[in-house]
Amino acid sequence: MSPLWSFILFFLIGAVFGSFANVLIYRLPRKLNFVSERSACPHCGKLIAFYDNIPLLSYLFLKGRCRQCQEPISLKYPLVEFGAGLLFVLAFLRFGFSAELFFVIIFGFFLLVLTVIDLEEMIVLDGLLIILAISGLTRLFFHHQLLWWDAGLGLIIGLAFFALVAFFGKVIFKRDAMGGGDIKLAAVLGLWLGWKLMLLNLALTFILAGVLMLLFLAAGIIRRGEETPFVPYMALGALISLLYGETLLEFYLAYIGY
Incomplete structure (x- = not known):
């Protein structure tokens, strides 16, 4: 695999882990189940469909708003996903496999x-x-x-x-x-x-x-x-x-x- 594709792969994997990080960030302080319960909009409580939960892309496609209630989605979510993706790339650059x-x-x-x-x-x-x-x-x-x-x-x-x-x-x-x-x-x-x-x-x-x-x-x-x-x-x-x-x-x- 070429270096470019390795970077892209690690960034995408990192963004997925960033999405999970967002789950932990929201649920752990509130003592909520972070394993079995599906993600829901914090404003209207409606469950979030899998296609609206794609790291980074869903935020862009939804223009930063919940599909159901149109309330704004916090910019924190894509920033955490991007940060996790960047972390994975930097770690790979430094330490390789x-x-x-x-x-x-x-x-x-x-x-x-x-x-x-x-x-x-x-x-x-x-x-x-x-x-x-x-x-x-x-x-x-x-x-x-x-x-x-x-x-x-x-x-x-x-x-x-x-x-x-x-x-x-x-x-x-x-x-x-x-x-x-x-x-x-x-x-x-x-x-x-x-x-x-x-x-x-x-x-x-x-x-x-x-x-x-x-x-x-x-x-x-x-x-x-x-x-x-x-x-x-x-x-x-x-x-x-x-x-x-x-x-x-x-x-x-x-x-x-x-």
């Missing part, structure tokens, strides 16, 4: 679900963190360059750093600066990344958070003092670290002449 590709896709998929749920509901679901932790531990048997002590140290760094941020934030600002779910996610990310990439992830996370929050403030998307979800920045930093972290570290060390 390998066991690591499989694990990175799992990692990115659940981070995508956690991100959107945090954006919408401001919660981090423990069940998803447990799945990420178990898959991260399983990955250690296949990833010969990531040792158990490396993963354990990464976990400790993530947990300790975010716990300290939460503690000093509480002392200085007299309110919660970091949620418990963020701290637990940081520990799981450290398990996946190991200590070197976890340090890189911490730097990327807070750089991304600082820059993007300033842009959002300037654009009026968020207001000063408003509580904002932090999982999106953590997830983006972690994905960059896992996909391109080794290259970024090599570039940085060469830049400083190490």
